[in-house]
Amino acid sequence: xxxxxxxxxxxxxxxxxxxxxxxxxxxxxxxxxxxxxxxxxxxxxxxxxxxxxxxxxxxxxxxxxxxxxxxxxxxxxxxxxxxxxxxxxxxxxxxxxxxxxxxxxxxxxxxxxxxxxxxxxxxxxxxxxxxxxxxxxxxxxxxxxxxxxxxxxxxxxxxxxxxxxxxxxxxxxxxxxxxxxxxxxxxxxxxxxxxxxxxxxxxxxxxxxxxxxxxxxxxxxxxxxxxxxxxxxxxxxxxxxxxxxxxxxxxxxxxxxxxxxxxxxxxxxxxxxxxxxxxxxxxxxxxxxxxxxxxxxxxxxxxxxxxxxxxxxxxxxxxxxxxxxxxxxxxxxxxxxxxxxxxxxxxxxxxxxxxxxxxxxxxxxxxxxxxxxxxxxxxxxxxxxxxxxxxxxxxxxxxxxxxxxxx
Amino acid sequence: xxxxxxxxxxxxxxxxxxxxxxxxxxxxxxxxxxxxxxxxxxxxxxxxxxxxxxxxxxxxxxxxxxxxxxxxxxxxxxxxxxxxxxxxxxxxxxxxxxxxxxxxxxxxxxxxxxxxxxxxxxxxxxxxxxxxxxxxxxxxxxxxxxxxxxxxx
Numbered sequence: 001x002x003x004x005x006x007x008x009x010x011x012x013x014x015x016x017x018x019x020x021x022x023x024x025x026x027x028x029x030x031x032x033x034x035x036x037x038x039x040x041x042x043x044x045x046x047x048x049x050x051x052x053x054x055x056x057x058x059x060x061x062x063x064x065x066x067x068x069x070x071x072x073x074x075x076x077x078x079x080x081x082x083x084x085x086x087x088x089x090x091x092x093x094x095x096x097x098x099x100x101x102x103x104x105x106x107x108x109x110x111x112x113x114x115x116x117x118x119x120x121x122x123x124x125x126x127x128x129x130x131x132x133x134x135x136x137x138x139x140x141x142x143x144x145x146x147x148x149x150x151x152x153x154x155x156x157x158x159x160x161x162x163x164x165x166x167x168x169x170x171x172x173x174x175x176x177x178x179x180x181x182x183x184x185x186x187x188x189x190x191x192x193x194x195x196x197x198x199x200x201x202x203x204x205x206x207x208x209x210x211x212x213x214x215x216x217x218x219x220x221x222x223x224x225x226x227x228x229x230x231x232x233x234x235x236x237x238x239x240x241x242x243x244x245x246x247x248x249x250x251x252x253x254x255x256x257x258x259x260x261x262x263x264x265x266x267x268x269x270x271x272x273x274x275x276x277x278x279x280x281x282x283x284x285x286x287x288x289x290x291x292x293x294x295x296x297x298x299x300x301x302x303x304x305x306x307x308x309x310x311x312x313x314x315x316x317x318x319x320x321x322x323x324x325x326x327x328x329x330x331x332x333x334x335x336x337x338x339x340x341x342x343x344x345x346x347x348x349x350x351x352x353x354x355x356x357x358x359x360x361x362x363x364x365x366x367x368x369x370x371x372x373x374x375x376x377x378x379x380x381x382x383x384x385x386x387x388x389x390x391x392x393x394x395x396x397x398x399x400x401x402x403x404x405x406x407x
Numbered sequence: 408x409x410x411x412x413x414x415x416x417x418x419x420x421x422x423x424x425x426x427x428x429x430x431x432x433x434x435x436x437x438x439x440x441x442x443x444x445x446x447x448x449x450x451x452x453x454x455x456x457x458x459x460x461x462x463x464x465x466x467x468x469x470x471x472x473x474x475x476x477x478x479x480x481x482x483x484x485x486x487x488x489x490x491x492x493x494x495x496x497x498x499x500x501x502x503x504x505x506x507x508x509x510x511x512x513x514x515x516x517x518x519x520x521x522x523x524x525x526x527x528x529x530x531x532x533x534x535x536x537x538x539x540x541x542x543x544x545x546x547x548x549x550x551x552x553x554x555x556x557x558x559x560x
Contacts (some may be wrong), residue, residue, distance in 0.1 A: 061456030062491065063559040083462070102494070102517065103560050153558070166466040167479060167497075167507070167534055167551050173459070174558035247490065247519045253560075 057082040057128065059156050059173040066179045071144040077137045078154070078175050082128035086158055090124055090136055092116050093153040095176065097255045101241025105153055105174055115150040115179055118142055125159075140179065148215025148256055150179040180216075189214040190254065190283040192222065192291045197266070197275065199299075203394050204266040206237060208279060208291075212254040218284045219251035222262055227276040234275070237264035254283075269340055269388035269395040272299045299397075308332075308389055308398055313371060315382075316405040321375040325402075328368050331361035333391055340388040340395075341369065349376030352383070373402075380404065459487035459557045469507065469534055478535035483555075485518075487526045493518040494556045495532060500549035507534040509553060 058081050068074050080088055093105045094116050108116055122137040138154065157172035195208040206224045222239040239262035244252040254260050279291040315323040331337045339361070341354035351374040359367045375381075385400040464483035472478045485493065495509040495516045510533045511518040520526040534553060538544060 056460075056462060058458055058460035060458035062459060062557070063457055102492075103558065105556060105558070166468045167553055168466045169464050169481065169532070170552055170554045171461045171464060172554060172556050174556060176559050246515075246517060247492070248522060 056084055056086065056171070057088060057156075057158065057173075059175055061175070062173065063176045063178060066140065066177065068140065068142050068179050068181055070142055070146045070181060072142050074140040074142065074179075075137065076140065076177065077135055079133050079135055080126055080128065080156055081131075081133045083131060085129050085132075086160075087125060087127045089155075089157045089159055090121055090126060091155050091157070092119050092121065093155045093174070095151045095153045095174075097258045097260065099259065099261045101243030101252055101254075101260045103243075105155060107155075115140075115152040115177065119152060119154075119177070121154065140177070142179070142181065147181050149217045150177075150181070151255065152177045152179075187214070188212070188216065188218040188283050188286055190218065190220060190281070190288060192262075192279055192281050192288065195224070195277055195279055195291055195293050197226075197270070197277070197295055197297055198263075201394060202392055203390075204270055205263045206239060206266060206277065207261065207263045208239060209259050210252070210254060210262050210281070211259040212256055212283075215256050217253060217255050219253050220262070220281055220283050221251045222279055222281040224264065224280075225276075225278045226266065226270075227278070228271075229274050229276075231276065234270070235266055235268045237266060239264040239279075269390070270297055270299065272297055308337075308391075308396075310387065310398060310400045312401040312403050314405050315373065315402050317373075317375065317380050321378075321380060323373045325371045326368055327371065328366050329359060329361070330366035331363055334363050335392050336363070337361050338390040340390075342385055342387070349374070349378040351376070352385075354385075371402075455488065457487070457489045457491070457559055459485065459491040461485055461493070461555060461557060463529075464532065464555070467534075469536065472535075475539040476535065476537050478533065480531050480533040482529055482531050484529050485520070485526060485557075487520050489520075489524075490522045490559075491520050491526075492558055492560070493530075494558070495553060496556070497534065497553045498551045500536075500551045503544060503549055505536055505538065505544070505549070507536045507551065507553075509534050 060079050060081070064076050064078065066074055066076060080090075082088075092108050094108065094112055094114075096104050096106065098104050118140050120139050120141070126134050126136065128134055136154075136156075154175040154177065155172055156175065158170060160168065160170060190210060190212045193209045193211070195206070198205045198207050206226065208222065208224075210220050210222065212218055212220075223236055224239060225236050226234045228234055239252075240249070241252040241254075241260045241262060252260065252262060273296075275295045275297045277293050277295055281288040281291070310329065311327070313325050313327055315325055317323045329339055337360075339359045341357045341359075343357065344350070344352035344354075346353075351372075353372045355370045355372070359369065361367060373383075382402045382404060385402075387398050387400050389396045389398050462484050465481055467479045467481040469477040469479035485491075493511060495511055497507055497509055499506045509516050512530050513533060518530060532553065532555070
């Protein structure tokens with residue numbers, strides 16, 4: 001088993017701790033001796049090769065949480081470790097959340113305010129020999145009357161010679177400074193807007209914007225009920241930022257004074273008509289007012305998937321005006337497909353039933369479907385059923401016809 | 408003289424009493440009075456710093472694949488002891504308005520490692536561009552810079 005806690009590394013790890021707990025949240029009680037024993041025990045028990053196999057350089061920690069007070073000076077520090085000799089640039093960057101929920105880093109420019117201007121670093125460049133570690137120190141000078149949560153990044157970028165003939169690849173590491181001020185007060189405030197359905201090639205989505213109007217970071221959870229004209233629930237889906245979806249988070253993080261886009265994929269087929277969307281959001285522990293909107297959905301015609309054909313079914317009703325037919329559906333595509341068959345009236349004449357109603361087929365798979373029809377006292381007639389077919393996540397409509405055996 | 412003596416007597420008796428009290432306390436197991444050894448618990452807590460490192464990544468060349476398509480790639484190893492995000496960005500190719508399309512593991516320009524787990528795996532960085540709309544581009548070498556940003560959020 002590899003370990004990043006080899007005895008060598010433990011030395012700086014523990015030394016750092018002594019130097020003033022960058023690795024430990026500053027509001028946690030210190031039991032240093034116990035921790036030291038624990039760290040050493042782990043370090044000596046595990047294989048000490050991990051960092052030796054690591055990359056050109058690494059940075060630790062990559063996120064520094066600081067619980068600060070206004071009007072205070074707060075020190076922080078991090079380690080840069082080089083596997084091979086080189087030079088790295090150390091620069092302060094601003095950090096902004098974009099609409100997708102991802103964070104973007106921008107070099108400091110004139111007119112920038114906030115946390116980036118409160119940071120001073122002891123160096124802007126570090127030269128390292130093979131397998132050398134160097135400590136970079138910084139200090140925050142928090143002005144008075146500040147509150148809320150603040151973010152900035154210290155970008156550690158390798159300085160490599162310019163390559164004029166190839167695509168040069170540069171690796172940089174962001175040490176994120178997450179400052180929470182003790183003066184942080186008040187309820188988190190946020191609001192949901194622009195709730196609607198969007199049709200994309202890969203499927204239908206419920207989308208909305210969520211704005212965090214407060215001074216601190218929060219996590220939003222939004223669920224949307226989609227109901228048809230008769231108020232029947234079609235589907236309940238959860239909305240996330242793209243960033244949260246990619247990370248597999250169950251909630252979407254929204255930074256102060258930021259608007260992010262939320263979306264959720266609709267897995268059920270939708271028919272043209274009026275749809276009622278009702279969204280409920282929870283921002284951290286605060287339940288926000290329900291957001292309701294009526295949406296006119298016009299199904300876009302798509303030619304993709306129309307080459308999928310179901311052979312007509314030949315029916316031969318019994319004397320009781322009843323027929324039962326089994327047919328097979330298969331997936332000729334390289335993607336998973338889903339087939340959703342309609343629900344017929346359960347009573348009276350003209351009853352029909354597909355069993356199962358929803359089938360998921362992996363590429364090359366087949367599945368049998370049973371169609372039962374009952375005409376009662378009505379005249380036996382053929383019928384065209386509208387079947388929904390999803391290739392990937394996009395739903396299409398295909399037809400299934402029945403023909404009488406004598407025809 | 409008499410008062411000095413009495414002070415000393417008081418001091419000596421206080422000292423004696425404190426010694427007796429401490430002995431009694433030890434004998435009784437921190438004074439809990441049950442005569443047995445007392446257990447004491449100390450909580451150990453350790454916060455391991457998040458780190459990540461990329462290795463094995465080198466500059467690469469985009470070469471002609473089919474028609475006017477150019478592509479190139481390189482592999483790298485990403486090690487991390489928690490969730491990190493790797494984002495690929497690029498400049499335009501020197502002196503042109505051509506910006507290569509980037510992808511990590513052939514799936515978008517960002518890569519997230521799993522939450523609460525150690526990650527050690529090989530990944531690929533791909534760059535490609537279609538020069539069919541750039542007939543005025545003179546033959547020669549064009550370079551650009553691809554940046555991989557590793558961050559905790």
